[in-house]
Amino acid sequence: MEGQFGWGREEGGWRKGPWTAQEDKLLVEYVRQHGEGRWNSVAKLTGLKRSGKSCRLRWVNYLRPDLKRGKITPQEESVILELHALWGNRWSTIARSLPGRTDNEIKNYWRTHFKKGKPSKNIERARARFLKQRREMQSQLLLQQQGQDQQHHQQQRQAGNDHDDEAVVREEASSPAVSLAAQQHEEDLRMLQQDMDDLLFQFCPMIASCTSSSCGLLPGAATASASATASDEGSSGDHQLDGAAATWGWGSLWNLDDVVDDIVDGGWDWDTSSYPLLQDQGLAFY
DNA sequence: AAAAAATTCAACCGCTTATTT
């Protein structure tokens, strides 16, 4: 519970490192009595061995009662992405549009999820997983329909049907009689695939753009999908304050691991009712 | 099963901006 070893020491009179529950209590009590601010007097009045700076930080980023705990929702994530595209690393500015979230939190979130280097890896993994899932669904459908067909045309051995597209192609080549049914299959598959792509695109444009037939329409998509390896550095520029959106590569967006899993599992639990503020007051452009 | 690698995030630092004296 209490990890105050090696790194919970005093230095120059001030305690540093992780806060203990007791310290938190003191600080909370102080704020209750004196309000926010005047952080340097916390130590004087409460005996807490923390610098004003440390106290402020603790309050602002952790103890403030209006903080929203828990994971960043997909909606919040997209706000972060949009605003970051717009404003660059102005975390506190971005945070003003996300009630209950701190600049630190947003900064951490963005860095861990979207900073170059890492995301491409995530995206690759997510995409691989998604494609696999889709392939499974397809071959499942294929099997199912082939089963039906066998009632009509007896002549169809199971040969290579655990592999989707291949099977379709082969069938098509075999005989005119079969070809009609095969075309039907293909059409179904295409529609299924389209449905899934649409679904995916609705929730997460980035991976969709890398996965579906529309691949390549968006700038950076090609980079993301092509080079499984290191940094898609080039396309994403460096996010200065300037023109903002201009140098923002799609290649470094979206944490799709979760997204994909959740979509496949049948919808994530993004409980919109918990975040009613977001739409209305959240996105205030100045 | 255990060791290594990766990820997360609370808290730090130095710098800038705002407020007070």
Next chain:
DNA sequence: AAAATAAGCGGTTGAATTTTT
């Protein structure tokens, strides 16, 4: 008016935790 103090910001760090091998 200017010096001093406080608040605020963004980048960075590293212990704890989680994931991968």
